[in-house]
Amino acid sequence: MxxxxxxxxxxxxxxxxxxxxxxxxxxxxxxxxxxxxxxxxxxxxxxxxxxxxxxxxxxxxxxxxxxxxxxxxxxxxxxxxxxxxxxxxxxxxxxxxxxxxxxxxxxxxxxxxxxxxxxxxxxxxxxxCTDGSIRGCWAITEPEHGSDMLAVGEECFDSPNMKGNVRAKLEGEQWVLNGQKSAWVSGGTISTHAMLHVQIDPSKGFAGNGVCILPLDLQGVSKGKPLEKIGQRDLNQGEIYFDDVRIPKDYMFVDPDFYVPLLDIILAAANLCMASWSVGLSRAAFDEALNYTKERVQGGKPLIEHYTTKQRIFDMFARVETARAIARAAINLNLNISPPHVEYSLVAKTQCTEMAFKNTHDAIQILGGNGLTKEYLTEKLFRDARSTLIEDGNNETLSRHGGHILMESYPRAPLDF
Amino acid sequence: MPIFTKEVATELFGELWMKMINETEFGPKLKESNMTILFVVDEPDITMFVDANGPLFDDEAKAKVPTVSMKMNGDTVHKFWLKQIFIPKALATRQIRAKGPVGKVLQLLPLLKPGQALYPEYCKKFNLPI
The missing domain is CATH 1.10.540.10 (Acyl-CoA dehydrogenase/oxidase, N-terminal domain)
Known part of the structure; x- marks a missing residue:
């Protein structure tokens, strides 16, 4: 449609x-x-x-x-x-x-x-590359650390008690990597390269982290099994292990000196993607629901002619339009300024994913029992949308981070150039 | 104390941009990319606009609408041209701020490399520390 x-x-x-x-x-x-x-x-x-x-x-x-x-x-x-x-x-x-x-x-x-x-x-x-043979991934979350790895501004973030699960130690002109990333690394078991977050200076907690590029065919790298999960089953995710993996010094392109502000830049970009994709997901749910309401007859007339269905369909439409407006405004701002105003990416991610989840929920409600079956797309959309509330930072953590930015940066001055 | 005065910066960058445009790959590549650049500098206050025709300064520059704007202070400008700035760090820590599509900003960095190769000789000419 x-x-x-x-x-x-x-x-x-x-x-x-x-x-x-x-x-x-x-x-x-x-x-x-x-x-x-x-x-x-x-x-x-x-x-x-x-x-x-x-x-x-x-x-x-x-x-x-x-x-x-x-x-x-x-x-x-x-x-x-x-x-x-x-x-x-x-x-x-x-x-x-x-x-x-x-x-x-x-x-x-x-x-x-x-x-x-x-x-x-x-x-x-x-x-x-035109054959899909070079594939990167963003390896940040760890078995013991999820959204807290993004929680810049939280007291725990720069505490020495925050022990990273992947450590990097400089030996001469090489970094030596040891540890494990969690099963939530998107593309983790099928990637050829990773953008890998590692702990360099544990005394600074996660503020002592760095980021490197890592070819995953190096000696000492191994991968776990692909993760089974309820939603986004078409997205491969899985663990990556590092056992004395050695990389040249210049592969570490972010060091603790500027890890924290750079993490925000990465987060801002990733959250813009999440927001834009969530609009597509919202729209897919709206399409499924609208088509169904025109075909399905209940009480002698198509569902769409029932007052409550009209209201629900309109609410779904309103969410698509609202989410699209927020996602576009945020991407237009933050892909046009460097460094970005991270709070707008956070607004877009948290709001667009919430609206996508609501739309997929409403789509199932409109389809009734059919919405729960594998015969219709709605149940997949619902499962996919549930994951969005957690991935790339769960929405609660992202909101707290947004509040921290507001505390430190507002009122924001207008751009002066 | 800024690394250079407004007068020195205007003369130095007037010459540097023209040499880059006329004698290096920067000129044709800038034209091909259809990009224009605005540098807004503090300490000393100077505004430079550059397109394939050459540089404009201050009021003439401010009247232009660039593809990419970059704001930094004079010391950072000097370090940038000497390749003493690591761009991700400079952007993350707001030493450099940029406005314009991020893809264009990323595209601008390699375009400016011929100027970075030429800059040390201008430092010698204008008695700037390297």
Whole structure:
């Protein structure tokens, strides 16, 4: 179903990108996502899994490099175009949209370093990749640490009591890594590279952390089993282990000196993605519900003609539009200023995911018993939406972090340049 | 005490930008990318706008609408051109602030490299510390 865009100023390019992403979402993502959802997590990444031809197709169309600058071979999309494409892809599948985006995270961050050697070694091959064989992941959460790893401003964050599960020690010109990341690393068991958060100076708690790029074929790296979970089953997640893994000194591109403010930059970008994808998920639920209400007859007339259904459908529509407005405004701000105003990314993530969850809940309520069955998409959407309230920072932690920013930074001065 | 005066900065960067545009790959690449840049500098207060035609300063620069704006103080400008600034750290700690699509900002950094190679000779010419 085509969905109207309130923005009448979309360019021809914007519309072409939207339509292409929509077609890809409908024809490629929906069927593969449905298949993966019904397979075990291990089957989902087995050699004969439909995941691999899907990734190959996604890479050949360039969807893995949406966030990367054109200069290095990325798509070079504007902030609005990024939002539009993300929304369409997540309409097809939230889990697969996340899969084809998170693959770029290590390479996106390397672009910031402006280091020729690292760009030649990591970024350009990733941009040139058309078969899905180079895949990154964002390895931050740990068995003993989840959202608290993002909780800058909480008393615990820089306490020496916060013992990281992955430690890095400098030995000569090499970093030596030991420890384990949690089963929640998206793409964890299928990635070739990681953007890895490690603890360098335990005396500073998580404020003593750093970030490195890590090729995952190095000696000492091993991976766990793919994680079984209720939602986003089309998104591979799993543990990564490090046993005396050695990397060159310059692979550690963030050190404790500026880890905390840089973590906020990474969080702001990740939360913008979550917000945009959640709008697509909200829309998918709205589409399913609206179509059903026009077909399903109850009490002698289609559901849509019942007063309560009209009201519920309108509420769902209002959430899509509200979420889209927030997501677009936040992405337009924070992909246009550096460093970003993180609180707007947090608003977008927390609100858009809550609205997506409500919409998938309402869609099931409208479909009644049918909404609970595997025959209809709504139950998958509901399970997928439930995960969004937790991933990339649970919403409660993100809200507390937002409050901390307000305490420290408000009233914000206008941009003065 | 700022690293350079407004007069020195205007003369130095007037020459540097023109040399970059006319004699290095920066000129054609800037034109090809269709990018324009505004540098807003504190201490000394100076505003520079650069497109493929060359630099403009102060009121003429302020009247332009750039693709990317970057704000920093004079000392940071000097360190930036000497490659003594690590960009992720400078952005994270607000030593450098940028406005414009993040993708364009990331694209700008490699474009400026020919200027970073030339800058030390201008430091010698204008008696600036390296």
């Amino acid at each position: 085509r969905y109207f865009d309130i923005n009448l100023d979309l360019s021809e390019d914007d519309i072409a990108l939207r339509d292409a992403a929509r077609q890809f979402a409908e024809q490629e993502m929906r069927p593969v996502a449905r298949q993966l959802d019904q397979m075990s997590a291990e089957e989902g990444v087995a050699e004969d899994s439909p995941l691999w031809p899907f990734l190959k197709k996604a890479y050949s169309l360039g969807y893995h490099k949406i966030l990367l600058p054109e200069y290095y071979g990325g798509l070079g999309l504007s902030p609005l175009q990024t939002n539009i494409v993300f929304e369409e892809l997540a309409w097809g599948s939230f889990g697969l949209a996340l899969t084809v985006t998170v693959v770029c995270f290590p390479f996106y961050c390397i672009c910031m370093t402006n280091n020729d050697e690292m760009i030649e070694k990591f970024v350009k091959p990733f941009c040139d």
